[in-house]
Amino acid sequence: MNNALRELLAFQAKTWNLRGIASLLGWDSKTYMPPGGISARAQHASLMDGLVHERVTSDEYGRLLGSLIDLESGQVRDPSLNFQEQRLLTESVCDRKLAVALPNAFVQEFSEAGVQAERQWEIAREKDDYSLFAPHLERMIGLCKRKADYLALGTTPYDSLLYCYEPNATTVQLNHVFSDLRDETISLLSKLPERAQPRAAWLTADYDHAKQLELGRSLMKKMGANEQNIRLDLSTHPFCTTIHPSDIRITTRFGGLAEYIYTILHETGHALYEAGLPQEWYGSPLCEAISMGIHESQSRFWEVFIGKSRAFWETEFNLLKEAFPSQLSAVGFEEFYAASNPMGATLIRVGADELTYNLHIIIRFELEQQMINGTVNVSELPEMWNTKYRQYLGISPKSNREGILQDTHWSFGGIGYFPTYTLGNIYAAQWWKQIRKEMPDLDARIRAHDFVPILNWLKKKIHIVGRGQTSAELVRSITGGELSAWPLIDFLKERVQR
Amino acid sequence: MNNALRELLAFQAKTWNLRGIASLLGWDSKTYMPPGGISARAQHASLMDGLVHERVTSDEYGRLLGSLIDLESGQVRDPSLNFQEQRLLTESVCDRKLAVALPNAFVQEFSEAGVQAERQWEIAREKDDYSLFAPHLERMIGLCKRKADYLALGTTPYDSLLYCYEPNATTVQLNHVFSDLRDETISLLSKLPERAQPRAAWLTADYDHAKQLELGRSLMKKMGANEQNIRLDLSTHPFCTTIHPSDIRITTRFGGLAEYIYTILHETGHALYEAGLPQEWYGSPLCEAISMGIHESQSRFWEVFIGKSRAFWETEFNLLKEAFPSQLSAVGFEEFYAASNPMGATLIRVGADELTYNLHIIIRFELEQQMINGTVNVSELPEMWNTKYRQYLGISPKSNREGILQDTHWSFGGIGYFPTYTLGNIYAAQWWKQIRKEMPDLDARIRAHDFVPILNWLKKKIHIVGRGQTSAELVRSITGGELSAWPLIDFLKERVQR
Numbered sequence: 001m002n003n004a005l006r007e008l009l010a011f012q013a014k015t016w017n018l019r020g021i022a023s024l025l026g027w028d029s030k031t032y033m034p035p036g037g038i039s040a041r042a043q044h045a046s047l048m049d050g051l052v053h054e055r056v057t058s059d060e061y062g063r064l065l066g067s068l069i070d071l072e073s074g075q076v077r078d079p080s081l082n083f084q085e086q087r088l089l090t091e092s093v094c095d096r097k098l099a100v101a102l103p104n105a106f107v108q109e110f111s112e113a114g115v116q117a118e119r120q121w122e123i124a125r126e127k128d129d130y131s132l133f134a135p136h137l138e139r140m141i142g143l144c145k146r147k148a149d150y151l152a153l154g155t156t157p158y159d160s161l162l163y164c165y166e167p168n169a170t171t172v173q174l175n176h177v178f179s180d181l182r183d184e185t186i187s188l189l190s191k192l193p194e195r196a197q198p199r200a201a202w203l204t205a206d207y208d209h210a211k212q213l214e215l216g217r218s219l220m221k222k223m224g225a226n227e228q229n230i231r232l233d234l235s236t237h238p239f240c241t242t243i244h245p246s247d248i249r250i251t252t253r254f255g256g257l258a259e260y261i262y263t264i265l266h267e268t269g270h271a272l273y274e275a276g277l278p279q280e281w282y283g284s285p286l287c288e289a290i291s292m293g294i295h296e297s298q299s300r301f302w303e304v305f306i307g308k309s310r311a312f313w314e315t316e317f318n319l320l321k322e323a324f325p326s327q328l329s330a331v332g333f334e335e336f337y338a339a340s341n342p343m344g345a346t347l348i349r350v351g352a353d354e355l356t357y358n359l360h361i362i363i364r365f366e367l368e369q370q371m372i373n374g375t376v377n378v379s380e381l382p383e384m385w386n387t388k389y390r391q392y393l394g395i396s397p398k399s400n401r402e403g404i405l406q407d408t409h410w411s412f413g414g415i416g417y418f419p420t421y422t423l424g425n426i427y428a429a430q431w432w433k434q435i436r437k438e439m440p441d442l443d444a445r446i447r448a449h450d451f452v453p454i455l456n457w458l459k460k461k462i463h464i465v466g467r468g469q470t471s472a473e474l475v476r477s478i479t480g481g482e483l484s485a486w487p488l489i490d491f492l493k494e495r496v497q498r
Numbered sequence: 499m500n501n502a503l504r505e506l507l508a509f510q511a512k513t514w515n516l517r518g519i520a521s522l523l524g525w526d527s528k529t530y531m532p533p534g535g536i537s538a539r540a541q542h543a544s545l546m547d548g549l550v551h552e553r554v555t556s557d558e559y560g561r562l563l564g565s566l567i568d569l570e571s572g573q574v575r576d577p578s579l580n581f582q583e584q585r586l587l588t589e590s591v592c593d594r595k596l597a598v599a600l601p602n603a604f605v606q607e608f609s610e611a612g613v614q615a616e617r618q619w620e621i622a623r624e625k626d627d628y629s630l631f632a633p634h635l636e637r638m639i640g641l642c643k644r645k646a647d648y649l650a651l652g653t654t655p656y657d658s659l660l661y662c663y664e665p666n667a668t669t670v671q672l673n674h675v676f677s678d679l680r681d682e683t684i685s686l687l688s689k690l691p692e693r694a695q696p697r698a699a700w701l702t703a704d705y706d707h708a709k710q711l712e713l714g715r716s717l718m719k720k721m722g723a724n725e726q727n728i729r730l731d732l733s734t735h736p737f738c739t740t741i742h743p744s745d746i747r748i749t750t751r752f753g754g755l756a757e758y759i760y761t762i763l764h765e766t767g768h769a770l771y772e773a774g775l776p777q778e779w780y781g782s783p784l785c786e787a788i789s790m791g792i793h794e795s796q797s798r799f800w801e802v803f804i805g806k807s808r809a810f811w812e813t814e815f816n817l818l819k820e821a822f823p824s825q826l827s828a829v830g831f832e833e834f835y836a837a838s839n840p841m842g843a844t845l846i847r848v849g850a851d852e853l854t855y856n857l858h859i860i861i862r863f864e865l866e867q868q869m870i871n872g873t874v875n876v877s878e879l880p881e882m883w884n885t886k887y888r889q890y891l892g893i894s895p896k897s898n899r900e901g902i903l904q905d906t907h908w909s910f911g912g913i914g915y916f917p918t919y920t921l922g923n924i925y926a927a928q929w930w931k932q933i934r935k936e937m938p939d940l941d942a943r944i945r946a947h948d949f950v951p952i953l954n955w956l957k958k959k960i961h962i963v964g965r966g967q968t969s970a971e972l973v974r975s976i977t978g979g980e981l982s983a984w985p986l987i988d989f990l991k992e993r994v995q996r
Binding site: 021 | 512515519522530531532533535537538539541542546549724726727728729731741742745746
């Protein structure tokens with residue numbers, strides 16, 4: 001590696017160190033921070049974010065990067081650099097452009113308005129009163145439009161917002177892929193019986209927390225998570241965060257037993273991706289995830305495609321029975337498996353099954369586009385929400401709390417984020433289709449909880465790539481084809497028939 | 499407050515925010531960090547330390563401060579500022595002088611040599627081989643001498659080192675005060691029977707951890723610690739750290755039951771001091787502890803003067819019996835109290851009783867002065883150590899691991915730190931003597947675990963002062979007199995006769 005590149009990498013690593021520290025602040029605030037620390041923590045977090053933004057937009061960084069690549073044209077100055085090195089430079093220029101496109105004052109306004117709106121959203125949801133949130137939502141939509149104008153990426157304003165979470169995806173492409181998925185899902189759903197409310201006591205019992213944590217850690221280990229580098233804690237909402245590739249934290253919570261296991265699979269999937277990124281490029285884009293959608297494909301791969309299989313539960317259920325004999329000894333496998341995998345229309349996204357989940361997302365995605373195109377008035381949104389739920393899911397919320405007020409994303413201006421959830425499912429299904437071809441004994445391995453070969457497949461095909469490929473290139477290199485909802489649709493068809 | 503002062507305070511608050519973030523990094527590394535994160539954490543910590551040092555020594559800060567006070571003469575420019583504001587400025591100048599006196603390159607050399615020496619000290623202690631540590635100790639002594647030369651505070655080099663931990667204390671004064679204490683302690687010790695090894699099973703049993711934590715948190719609460727702002731976790735070595743005055747963390751560990759309670763009292767004493775500092779001056783020296791010795795006086799006040807009293811244990815023992823009936827029901831109070839308060843010479847400082855603890859410190863203090871005066875060769879230190887232990891404590895270590903290799907402080911260059919431990923005991927005894935005069939029902943309150951009036955006394959007399967007074971001024975304002983070991987000596991005489 002030449003000296004200028006080495007210097008660039010050192011600069012980027014220091015920036016990433018600041019980001020990692022900011023991540024620790026976030027992790028701590030959701031796990032162990034005493035409640036009274038909250039307002040100081042907001043100051044600490046904004047201080048660190050400011051330091052990161054200062055570095056990324058600094059003249060010093062501009063000079064370092066500019067000596068290796070033309071910041072305007074993206075032309076690498078030294079053509080003898082290898083492919084990865086060139087990639088590092090072009091991706092760094094993309095990130096830098098994104099950072100400098102937004103004026104500091106705007107970034108601050110956006111973030112402060114988001115904090116206010118999120119607080120008002122909480123109150124509005126609590127009181128089930130959309131009118132308290134509407135003016136804040138209107139303001140955030142306005143700010144998102146301005147953000148899109150500053151960025152000016154793609155052909156529509158919504159493309160620019162999408163870019164921040166899923167570079168290389170376009171609104172046109174997603175509308176095309178998602179409409180296949182939507183129509184097929186609605187058709188599958190119409191053939192399902194109504195979702196029954198399972199009422200077995202063992203389903204909602206409070207199982208010993210220490211034993212659940214032990215089960216969770218044991219599963220993480222079998223998935224290939226090194227406990228030297230990845231730890232598990234508790235929080236209200238489960239998440240995964242990276243302090244450094246050598247220090248990754250996931251969290252879970254206690255709800256139903258199956259739900260608990262799905263959360264471990266999901267968050268560990270995220271953590272394994274972070275741990276598998278090429279650490280020799282630490283600090284640079286090469287040691288980062290391709291996109292939110294690809295990240296989600298890793299969590300959903302483990303949660304849905306492995307975790308919802310009979311093969312997985314045939315073994316996991318025995319482990320649960322061993323851990324909780326008094327509560328589970330009378331429960332049969334079929335009863336457990338059915339109750340732990342309910343399917344059917346529900347109102348709340350986070351509790352949705354793998355079939356209907358994407359309808360929740362697609363509704364939000366369709367509404368978001370209308371918000372940004374300005375073809376909708378904020379006051380009409382709840383009715384539009386309810387109508388779409390009736391159309392797609394056949395049910396409609398009785399209150400906005402169970403409807404448009406259920407998610408936090410819009411309050412902090414995260415428009416463009418939702419579609420990456422369904423993209424994650426779509427990618428994961430494409431990986432699933434491929435690994436089934438390449439690993440004929442996949443089911444047997446899952447039944448044996450012999451997960452390391454599966455992790456190694458993901459590592460080799462996806463993790464080690466970092467941002468060395470775009471999401472489209474990755475799909476092509478793994479499947480030989482393009483982004484398509486059909487592997488997911490086929491998977492869902494099988495699931496419905498189970 | 500005038501605008502320039504407001505601006506200064508905002509600058510200082512931002513610096514303190516960076517310090518608080520660094521504290522969180524330290525807390526996390528000792529509580530929850532996965533072991534693999536250690537080397538990244540060292541980078542994160544040094545990055546934050548660097549940012550703090552940059553700010554404190556920056557031209558911008560120099561200009562801000564210099565517009566309010568002459569940085570050389572310490573003359574406040576606007577005499578109409580009130581007493582606290584003037585104090586803020588003079589103390590800020592002291593801190594700035596200390597920071598700029600040490601060249602960046604030297605600070606880095608010192609810190610890196612300390613990290614190396616600490617690592618070698620661990621190995622040397624493990625292998626009980628002083629020769630592995632000696633060259634590193636020699637290097638650290640040399641660096642401490644250079645540090646003293648850069649600082650050039652007081653009349654001797656050791657004064658300069660002392661200043662970093664205990665401003666306003668001088669070597670001459672401490673030698674005077676400590677020699678009273680040393681001689682009286684040796685005389686008291688000679689009249690004690692040899693320390694018996696208590697062997698009761700209940701003393702070393704492993705009590706339920708969750709219940710111990712509950713007991714600890716309940717005690718913290720009764721001491722006046724607000725759980726919104728002060729939390730308890732576990733670590734190998736107990737400590738207290740401040741992320742922000744609204745977010746303070748203490749840790750403990752499980753050993754003997756009485757030891758566990760003493761640790762809670764000790765660390766909560768530190769935490770209550772931090773929480774009681776005048777937060778309206780956050781960021782400035784006014785919202786900081788006066789010195790390490792004053793800080794230690796708060797922890798030792800609770801641990802030794804309250805915690806070792808019969809009145810305290812008469813109630814606490816009942817709480818322990820309620821929590822652990824099967825292990826403690828057969829134990830009588832006198833048996834418990836005697837076993838939990840053993841007295842007599844031992845070799846290890848951290849396990850020493852309140853009488854002999856100060857002899858451990860005084861030995862180190864005397865040796866440190868010889869190291870810095872250059873009147874001793876590093877190779878002779880173990881023999882000098884052993885001789886002093888024989889002279890003062892009547893026992894002598896058989897190995898350097900139980901002798902000169904037992905403490906980490908010298909390895910990281912913390913020469914000048916040890917005396918603040920005994921200063922803490924001396925100050926605490928002076929507060930104890932005074933509160934007994936002012937609060938006639940003190941014993942009854944302690945017996946009732948009605949600690950809040952005691953905390954309020956400490957708050958009003960000490961915490962709220964911040965660095966608004968020097969330690970000498972504080973002693974004078976509380977006791978009407980000067981620093982003196984006699985209140986401590988009198989207390990120890992009572993303890994020995996108990």
